[in-house]
Amino acid sequence: MKRVFIGTAILFSGLFLAAGSYAAETIKIGGWLPMTGAVAAYGQDAWGGIQIAMEMKPSVLGGKVEVVVADTKSDKIEAANAMSRLIEKDRVIAAIGEMISGDTLAGGPIAEKAKVPVVSPTATNPLVTQGKKYVFRVCFIDPVQGDVAAKYAFNTLKAKKAALIVDKSQDYCVGLAKFFKDAFSKLGGKIVAETFCVTEDKDFSAQLSTMKPTHPEVIYAPNYYSPVALFTKQARELGVKAPVLSGDGAQADELILIGGKEVEGVAFTGHFNAKAATSPLAKDFIARFEKKFPNKEPNAFHALAADAYFVLLDAITRAKSTHGEAIRAALAKTKNFEAISGKLSIGEDGNAVKPMVINVVKGGKFEYLTTINP
Amino acid sequence: MTFQLFLQQLINGVSLGSLYGLVAIGYTMVYGILRLINFAHGDVLMVGCYFAFYAILIFSLPWYASFLVAIFLAAALGIVIDRGAYLPVRKAPRISALITAIGVSFLLENLALVIFGGRPKAFYRPPLFGRVIEWGDLRFLTLSLWIPFMTFVLIILLLLIIYRTRAGMAMRAISQDMETVRLMGVDVNRITSMTFALGSALAAAGGILWALKFPQIDPYMGIIPGLKAFVAAVLGGIGNVIGAAAGGFLLGLLEIMLVALIPSLGGYKDAFVFLILIGILLFRPVGMMGEKLPD
Numbered sequence: 001m002k003r004v005f006i007g008t009a010i011l012f013s014g015l016f017l018a019a020g021s022y023a024a025e026t027i028k029i030g031g032w033l034p035m036t037g038a039v040a041a042y043g044q045d046a047w048g049g050i051q052i053a054m055e056m057k058p059s060v061l062g063g064k065v066e067v068v069v070a071d072t073k074s075d076k077i078e079a080a081n082a083m084s085r086l087i088e089k090d091r092v093i094a095a096i097g098e099m100i101s102g103d104t105l106a107g108g109p110i111a112e113k114a115k116v117p118v119v120s121p122t123a124t125n126p127l128v129t130q131g132k133k134y135v136f137r138v139c140f141i142d143p144v145q146g147d148v149a150a151k152y153a154f155n156t157l158k159a160k161k162a163a164l165i166v167d168k169s170q171d172y173c174v175g176l177a178k179f180f181k182d183a184f185s186k187l188g189g190k191i192v193a194e195t196f197c198v199t200e201d202k203d204f205s206a207q208l209s210t211m212k213p214t215h216p217e218v219i220y221a222p223n224y225y226s227p228v229a230l231f232t233k234q235a236r237e238l239g240v241k242a243p244v245l246s247g248d249g250a251q252a253d254e255l256i257l258i259g260g261k262e263v264e265g266v267a268f269t270g271h272f273n274a275k276a277a278t279s280p281l282a283k284d285f286i287a288r289f290e291k292k293f294p295n296k297e298p299n300a301f302h303a304l305a306a307d308a309y310f311v312l313l314d315a316i317t318r319a320k321s322t323h324g325e326a327i328r329a330a331l332a333k334t335k336n337f338e339a340i341s342g343k344l345s346i347g348e349d350g351n352a353v354k355p356m357v358i359n360v361v362k363g364g365k366f367e368y369l370t371t372i373n374p
Numbered sequence: 375m376t377f378q379l380f381l382q383q384l385i386n387g388v389s390l391g392s393l394y395g396l397v398a399i400g401y402t403m404v405y406g407i408l409r410l411i412n413f414a415h416g417d418v419l420m421v422g423c424y425f426a427f428y429a430i431l432i433f434s435l436p437w438y439a440s441f442l443v444a445i446f447l448a449a450a451l452g453i454v455i456d457r458g459a460y461l462p463v464r465k466a467p468r469i470s471a472l473i474t475a476i477g478v479s480f481l482l483e484n485l486a487l488v489i490f491g492g493r494p495k496a497f498y499r500p501p502l503f504g505r506v507i508e509w510g511d512l513r514f515l516t517l518s519l520w521i522p523f524m525t526f527v528l529i530i531l532l533l534l535i536i537y538r539t540r541a542g543m544a545m546r547a548i549s550q551d552m553e554t555v556r557l558m559g560v561d562v563n564r565i566t567s568m569t570f571a572l573g574s575a576l577a578a579a580g581g582i583l584w585a586l587k588f589p590q591i592d593p594y595m596g597i598i599p600g601l602k603a604f605v606a607a608v609l610g611g612i613g614n615v616i617g618a619a620a621g622g623f624l625l626g627l628l629e630i631m632l633v634a635l636i637p638s639l640g641g642y643k644d645a646f647v648f649l650i651l652i653g654i655l656l657f658r659p660v661g662m663m664g665e666k667l668p669d
Contacts, residue, residue, distance in 0.1 A: 036492030037594065044493060168641025195633070196640035200598050202588035205386035206633035207640060213379055226494055230588055237506050238382075239513050257496040258590045 027063040027322060029312065030070060030086035032097025032107065032118070033305075037074025038199045039224050041252035042099035046121055046305030049298070050096065052288050053306035056281075060313045061320065067309075072098055076106040083107035087114045093322045094118065096308045099301065100224075100249075101125035101172040108135045115324040117331055119312050121304035122271065124248060125175045129350040134324065136331050136350040138307045138339065142172070145247055145269045146179025146222075148356055148372055152267070153218045153245055154187045163193040163216035163242070165207055165231055167223040170199060176222035176247050184220075192216050197227065204231045208238045216242045225252040228266070229259035236262040243267065251299045256364055267360040271300035272341040273368035276357055281310070282340040299366065300341070307339040311346075375634065382512050383634040384627075389518035391626020393584060395619035396525040397599045398606035400576030403532060406613030407549045407569050409468065413475040414455065415577050416600020417482035422448040422578025423497065423591045424490055430498055437500045445578045452574025453567045460570070461563060479600075486593035494592040497585040521583050525619055528576060532615055535572065545569055549613075598644075605651045611661030620662065625650070 031050060033043035050067055059065055068090045072079035079098055086092045087110065094117045098104040104123035111118045112134045120128060120137040124145060129135045153159045162184055167173035181191055192214035195207035208231075211219065219235070219242050221228050232244045246268040255263055274286050274297060285306060289298045314337060315330035316322065334346040344354040358369040375383075397419065404412045425447045429440035459478050463470045503517040536542040544565045547555045556562045584599055585591050602625060603618075610621025625647065633640045654661060 036487050040492035040494070193637070195637045198641055198644065203390050205390070206383060206630040207637070209379060209382045209386060210634055210637050213376065226590060230590060237513065237515055239508070254494050254496070258494065260496070
């Protein structure tokens with residue numbers, strides 16, 4: 001009986017809170033981010049980017065925007081819990097996140113059910129938005145990324161034989177590896193070795209020793225920054241000299257800090273490079289970034305999280321409402337938005353159509369190689 | 375697989391296995407004496423790495439000095455954990471101590487998250503350990519020679535302490551019957567703290583070598599070494615120091631050979647490790663070298 005009473009009390013207070021949020025005082029948005037764990041760098045960089053974006057555009061519909069951060073601990077179960085918490089306890093009207101595909105896949109259905117729109121900055125696996133009305137993203141998807149990487153390996157690096165190391169515990173890595181494999185084979189290249197690991201792995205000597213006698217001309221490692229750094233370091237120590245090619249997950253400072261001089265020459269397909277950014281929004285963002293974080297360079301996770309924030313606020317403005325359904329409809333109609341990472345439109349399935357860059361580690365920095373337009 | 379490749383994989387396996395063994399000896403020692411599975415062992419290992427990291431970064435100590443400082447600080451941490459967490463439950467049923475150990479593990483991880491931050495940090499590897507030895511087509515780091523050597527040295531040291539000192543004699547006596555030892559006038563709490571100090575120092579030493587091999591430290595880095603060391607200790611017969619080193623060796627070799635022989639199973643190697651654990655607990659709970667447990 002007591003339980004029922006408390007439950008009703010919570011329900012009513014919840015209703016009051018919900019009613020309060022329409023009075024346009026504060027607009028609560030969820031920051032659904034991996035602040036700790038295996039991909040902590042993505043979440044923390046994203047949070048840095050969002051903070052700058054909030055400086056640039058602090059309010060919408062006359063209300064001040066508040067971003068409530070919920071840590072997903074880079075874990076699928078925790079990501080689902082964090083999403084429930086944002087919706088039920090913090091009562092956010094929309095959320096930005098998650099940064100990686102596996103976690104976004106885990107929490108997406110919860111947002112979908114509650115009709116809370118979610119904009120992921122960098123979850124690139126196609127399944128993230130497939131069949132969902134409330135999940136969007138401001139990045140390209142992996143079939144495109146795998147295709148571009150395969151073309152870069154085959155045409156630019158002139159590699160005919162590729163070896164793979166795939167993190168089997170991440171939807172992102174498995175998907176991207178498959179798209180690369182298909183595209184590389186179609187071009188006439190050969191996959192000479194395919195090896196696997198998990199996110200927590202530190203030792204890649206067995207996989208590398210297996211690859212070495214097959215003499216790969218390129219190694220595709222579509223994994224997150226820590227494994228890519230340790231893998232590449234160990235590759236050079238074991239005398240495997242083939243160039244290492246990775247995906248957008250590689251662009252965290254830790255890749256260079258941990259990998260040291262051994263990661264020089266690691267190239268990857270990515271969302272953003274400050275040197276290739278031209279829009280007025282990007283210029284303003286980069287200038288503020290350099291002031292706020294003088295020893296850092298803005299990377300894809302800073303920029304795309306800010307983009308997700310701007311795209312979401314743009315949709316709320318156009319919807320003239322904080323209702324999930326109205327925001328969703330406006331998000332789906334996003335056209336030619338001049339974002340930090342280039343012009344983007346939300347296309348089919350809630351995916352962004354936008355340019356891609358290829359970056360390379362050179363002199364301990366992420367240098368820009370080229371831009372590929374959709 | 376060519377003979378050349380087999381040799382390379384053997385080297386990889388020994389290099390990884392000796393690291394597991396090194397972490398496992400501290401784990402097994404604490405169990406052997408106190409009959410407590412110290413789940414916080416891996417987290418002490420992590421904190422030890424951060425001590426070394428900050429000793430180099432903030433106090434600009436040379437690496438060898440910073441490693442020594444880290445080992446001593448970890449030993450002190452071991453005493454603090456024992457006094458703060460395990461002493462109050464010493465007379466409680468064994469399961470309480472086990473749960474306390476899990477609590478300490480979470481506490482250390484989350485403290486580290488708050489204090490050191492969630493992003494991984496790069497650990498400095500002195501050139502002495504990072505040189506590549508080339509031998510025909512075979513390659514390995516000088517570190518791969520240092521790790522088994524350090525394991526050997528630490529085992530000898532540990533056996534000397536346990537079998538050749540008065541404190542060691544008290545430790546062995548406690549492992550037999552704590553109450554009787556207390557009646558004989560031995561300060562049981564002091565000896566127990568010493569055991570934890572020793573175990574934590576070993577954890578830090580293992581952690582530093584771990585961080586030298588995989589030069590990246592983060593608050594959750596202790597979980598996997600802790601689990602692998604636990605399996606290695608059970609494999610070798612928990613409580614048996616030499617058994618733990620041998621168990622670690624075998625575990626590393628098995629892991630590498632699994633990936634080498636069946637590359638498609640590379641993503642499941644940890645599952646196999648735990649299958650081994652289940653198998654041993656089912657069919658030979660005393661491990662390879664264990665004697666029958668008294669109770």
